[in-house]
Amino acid sequence: MPEINDLLPLRLPPLSLYVHIPWCVRKCPYCDFNSHEFAAGEHIATHHTTGTEPDGGQLPEVDYVDQLERDLRSQLPWVQGRKLGSIFFGGGTPSLFSPAAIGRILDLAESLVGFHEGIEITLEANPGTFEQAKFAGYRSAGVNRLSIGVQSFDPLQLRNLGRIHSGSEAVTAATQARSAGFHNINIDLMHGLPGQSETDALRDLQRAVELGVEHLSWYQLTIEPNTAFYSAPPVTPGSEQIAAIQQAGRAYLAEQGYSRYEVSAYSRAGLASRHNLNYWSFADYIGIGAGAHGKFTLTESGRIIRTQRTRAPRDYLALGCGMGEGGLEFPTPKVSEVAPAERPLEFLMNSLRLTAGVPADTFPAYTGVPLAALAREWASLQAMELVAPIGPDIVTTPFGYDYIDEILQRFLRAK
Incomplete structure (x- = not known):
């Protein structure tokens, strides 16, 4: 790799925003996300609370949105004049929050x-009737893409x-989302169950x-540490059965007009998730909320x-409390x-996940590293027909796309 003196100037990439809402009704046994249970039927506080976590049956919606504002303000110096191309509300279950709270964040x-x-604005929702009643409110608040x-x-x-919903509730959720005015809907599905x-x-x-959704996230169940499934793993199909499922599923989705643009993402023409594309292109994103991550390019330095x-x-809500006039000072995130x-x-860990790859000129622009730094390993991989020649794009071959981990290992060893 080149010395620091050999680095090229960095170019500001596009910018997105990720908002993490950490609560859910029930923690799923496969989930390793930063989510925390909030019992169904409990009340969401629509006023300021005195506590720093759900207490007395109240989810601290107003206090959390206040903290999100301070969180966002603390990161404004890194925005550097850019506007947002996409926003994604993830969790947890963001649809536990009211349309008014989502609207205030927007x-x-x-x-x-x-x-x-x-701008593309996505909100994750669960199919339960509690969320369905609010779909029209989210659409009015500015959300234009729903992920169910x-x-x-x-x-x-x-x-x-x-899961706490039924198959029929899932169907109802998609149809009600359409009725509420959503013309861009994603459904998450697992295989290898x-x-x-x-x-x-x-x-x-x-x-x-059959529901006519524009986007599908179809991914394999994996057993992650710190989950209930890790402690008591279920018996899942073997590797040959998984391969057969994946091959048949990809062929079916292609026949139905869904293009695979990322490892587990399929969309109708022109409806790939812009937020996903921004992330996998090694662009920048602001992360606000408990446990949220972000990435920033600082061109001057x-x-x-x-x-x-x-x-x-609880710890997130306590950050900055009692500091400065009015308690409004908010420490910057861990950097x-x-x-x-x-x-x-x-860069490659992100960009090679995209079936179309990324423009080659974004590698030096977004990393500051000359393209020549890839030359030796890339030539070796090209000889094995795992990657295409670096031309307008940096991309694997269709054959090599099934061996992304092996490709990345080559660059890891060369680091």
């Missing part, structure tokens, strides 16, 4: 940072996964396609930094630097 983001025309966490339509698999056959997996896909907030909602030697691998 108003703050627009006034403090600004929106590009046609279905995972499966099969009653047995829903029980296996610890306990006892799942190829026919079962294709049936789930077929039901999603030639640095690339990553940010992280504390994970526990770490992406060293020049780390940048090529980080």
Whole structure:
């Protein structure tokens, strides 16, 4: 890798915003996200509370949005005049928050940072009736893309996964979202579930396609540390069965007009998630909320930094409290630097997930590292037909796309 004196000037990439809402009704046994249970039927506080976590049946919605505002304000110096191209509300279950709270967050983001025309604004929602009643409110607040966490339509698999909705509720959620004015809907589905056959997996896909959704996130169940499944793992299909499911599912989705643009993401023409594309293109994003991560390019100093907030909602809500006049001071997030030697691998770990790759000129522009730094390993991989020649794009071959981990290992060893 080149010495620091050999680095090129950095170019500001596009900017997105990620908002983390950490609460959910029930923690799913496969979930390793930063989510914390909030019992169904409990009250959401629409006023300031005295506590720093759900207490007495109240989710501190107003206090949390106040803290999100301070969080966003603390990171404004890193925005550097850019406007937002996409916003993503993730969790947890963001649809536990009221449309008024989501609208207030969007108003703050627009006034403090600004929106590009046609900004994509996604909110994750669960199919329960509690969320369905609010779909029209979210649409009025400015959300224009809904991501519904279905995972499966099969009653047995829903029980296996610890989900609290039924298959019929999932169908109702998608149809009600359409009625509420959403013209860009994603459904999350899993495959490789306990006892799942190829026919079962294709049936789930077929039901999603019949709903006419524009985007599908179809990903394999993986057993992650610090989850209930890790402590008591279910019996899942073997590798040959998984491969057969994936091959059949990809063929079916292609026949139905869904293009695979990322490892587990499929969309109708022109409707790939802009937020996903921004992330996988090694662009920048603001992260606000408990446990949220961010990435910023600082062109004046030639640095690339990553940010992280504390994970526990109680600790996040306590940050900055009682400091300064009115308690409005808010410490900046934990910051770490992406060293020049780390940048090529980080860039490739993101960009190679995209089936179309990324423009080659973004590598030196977004990393500050000359393209020549890739030359030796890339030539070796090209000889094995794993990657295409570097031309207008940096991209794997269709064959090499199934061996991304092996490609990245080559660059990891060369680091």
